[in-house]
Amino acid sequence: VSDRSSLGLGPGIEFDLIRRIADRLGPRARGLGDDCALLQVGQTTLAVSTDLSVEGVHFRREWLTPTEIGWRAAASALSDLAAEGATPIGLMASVGVPPDAGEGNLESIMEGVGDAAVAAGASVSGGDLSAAPVWTIDVTVFGTAERPVRRDGALAGDSVWVTGELGGARAALKRWLSGEAPAKAARQAFAHPMPRITAGLRLARAGARAMIDLSDGLAGDAGHLAAASGKAVVIDLERLPIHPDVEAMARELGTSSEQFAALGGEDYELLAVMPPGFTEREAHDFTAATGVALRRIGTVETGSGARFRDDDTLVRLAGYDHFA
Amino acid sequence: VSDRSSLGLGPGIEFDLIRRIADRLGPRARGLGDDCALLQVGQTTLAVSTDLSVEGVHFRREWLTPTEIGWRAAASALSDLAAEGATPIGLMASVGVPPDAGEGNLESIMEGVGDAAVAAGASVSGGDLSAAPVWTIDVTVFGTAERPVRRDGALAGDSVWVTGELGGARAALKRWLSGEAPAKAARQAFAHPMPRITAGLRLARAGARAMIDLSDGLAGDAGHLAAASGKAVVIDLERLPIHPDVEAMARELGTSSEQFAALGGEDYELLAVMPPGFTEREAHDFTAATGVALRRIGTVETGSGARFRDDDTLVRLAGYDHFA
Numbered sequence: 001v002s003d004r005s006s007l008g009l010g011p012g013i014e015f016d017l018i019r020r021i022a023d024r025l026g027p028r029a030r031g032l033g034d035d036c037a038l039l040q041v042g043q044t045t046l047a048v049s050t051d052l053s054v055e056g057v058h059f060r061r062e063w064l065t066p067t068e069i070g071w072r073a074a075a076s077a078l079s080d081l082a083a084e085g086a087t088p089i090g091l092m093a094s095v096g097v098p099p100d101a102g103e104g105n106l107e108s109i110m111e112g113v114g115d116a117a118v119a120a121g122a123s124v125s126g127g128d129l130s131a132a133p134v135w136t137i138d139v140t141v142f143g144t145a146e147r148p149v150r151r152d153g154a155l156a157g158d159s160v161w162v163t164g165e166l167g168g169a170r171a172a173l174k175r176w177l178s179g180e181a182p183a184k185a186a187r188q189a190f191a192h193p194m195p196r197i198t199a200g201l202r203l204a205r206a207g208a209r210a211m212i213d214l215s216d217g218l219a220g221d222a223g224h225l226a227a228a229s230g231k232a233v234v235i236d237l238e239r240l241p242i243h244p245d246v247e248a249m250a251r252e253l254g255t256s257s258e259q260f261a262a263l264g265g266e267d268y269e270l271l272a273v274m275p276p277g278f279t280e281r282e283a284h285d286f287t288a289a290t291g292v293a294l295r296r297i298g299t300v301e302t303g304s305g306a307r308f309r310d311d312d313t314l315v316r317l318a319g320y321d322h323f324a
Numbered sequence: 325v326s327d328r329s330s331l332g333l334g335p336g337i338e339f340d341l342i343r344r345i346a347d348r349l350g351p352r353a354r355g356l357g358d359d360c361a362l363l364q365v366g367q368t369t370l371a372v373s374t375d376l377s378v379e380g381v382h383f384r385r386e387w388l389t390p391t392e393i394g395w396r397a398a399a400s401a402l403s404d405l406a407a408e409g410a411t412p413i414g415l416m417a418s419v420g421v422p423p424d425a426g427e428g429n430l431e432s433i434m435e436g437v438g439d440a441a442v443a444a445g446a447s448v449s450g451g452d453l454s455a456a457p458v459w460t461i462d463v464t465v466f467g468t469a470e471r472p473v474r475r476d477g478a479l480a481g482d483s484v485w486v487t488g489e490l491g492g493a494r495a496a497l498k499r500w501l502s503g504e505a506p507a508k509a510a511r512q513a514f515a516h517p518m519p520r521i522t523a524g525l526r527l528a529r530a531g532a533r534a535m536i537d538l539s540d541g542l543a544g545d546a547g548h549l550a551a552a553s554g555k556a557v558v559i560d561l562e563r564l565p566i567h568p569d570v571e572a573m574a575r576e577l578g579t580s581s582e583q584f585a586a587l588g589g590e591d592y593e594l595l596a597v598m599p600p601g602f603t604e605r606e607a608h609d610f611t612a613a614t615g616v617a618l619r620r621i622g623t624v625e626t627g628s629g630a631r632f633r634d635d636d637t638l639v640r641l642a643g644y645d646h647f648a
Contacts, residue, residue, distance in 0.1 A: 028438030029448040037449035052418040094376040114352030124353040125361035138462035
């Protein structure tokens, strides 16, 4: 990253803090601001990413089983490797254990972390434990990347694609926050996201120019990719693949399913920018090989920012911010 | 580690938890229980370690400046690379930021992390931020190891050495806990420990059979090394190099300086087991080259556990436990 004070991140309080840290660190920090850090180890490029999950901020104990808490914490970090087109090799998990942890829950959380690691082809390599006020799980993942895909390579004329379905995790969250139980599929989207490891690797091999995983929501994450690439990412809202439990929730909130889904954080799907040669035919082959849906939702244009088109009208959407 | 249920760790609540996690994870975890995880990346051995620092458990805000909080959190993780004989290449830092963080303190903590990284020849590669109830800093360090030194290689007849001086950090901690200000040098030992990177690398090259860094205190850590090696580590208390601020504190507490220092956690010095060919002459050359003192404090014998000899009497000492 050449311009340290912008770092290619979109707007938001958390991203302002990251920019301020990068300014203060100067040359003591290198390569901040993408899904993964890249470290050269001999002939191999190592991709590394960290994700911190804090009880009361990222989840509540009443919503998830301990195994799900662990799975989700590890999956969110593994998802960053997927967005880099990297192959996971291991992870480190640090857990802060609260005074009212309860018998056996630490082991169950770590079991969820281990399940997510194994599902991604890796294993738990180590970690640390400490007493803490609330459950605090920090997972650092590392993988190898033959062809790492950054956020900054999108070119005007490229097409924009997304895996899976959007808005399910947000639909579950909204239900919980209003004291209701979420629908089963929405709950699963929140509690048990699947890091798109094979999908990310295949998109990288298919020539992906830029990729990011959807942790802050499409609106925010498309903004990061646009900022890093110095281009406009233009998305047709009507093309978004919508999770089946979104419609009822959006109707209750008086918004459209598409806008609800575009603002839904923590789906952990991949947003991929592909070169002109990548067509519906390649997308069909991708789905046949991976079992993961891939939908074309927009284009890259000259300009800046993430723009959302609804029936030819441009709408403004803002991403989720854990500090807001 | 072949026997997963023992993991080569000494006694303690934290280590019981780690053993229970390893039992539950089974093959989902690999190689737990040493200072670092080792991963083969192409021709290179990657050493990785994680250290979680929680406000109110590992430090208090009144004791340290934000820069010192960051330095200490990173130094404790880098110290694990030193104990592996590894060369640091980068680190990831996750920070949980409390509601009353105060303007600019996050940047200062990260500045301390960056200073420690640069002092160890590395840099900050990335990290994550979240809101949290208290300051929570998790640092994961990466390094390469040409000749990784584990805890399990000590043989009967080997000699046991320690770098620097012991007990300084504990002397500062005891002062703070009784509401007093620690002496300047003791405060520095607690607030600004120096990871023994060059020393660890040189000891590895000199043929170290086993190494561990002193984070839980000599009594606890010598116990881990003894358990991992399946040998007895016998230490002469009168040979311990004692930090100058220990004596007054030990006298007030009615204990000996040596016993106080042997129970002092977080000195981050190295305990190294060297083969018979390593003598006072090699130790002298080591100090001339590194500027770090190296003292012979004991021997490895057949048997088990860490044993401390005080005037030919065996005394029992227990290590520090963050969960006790």
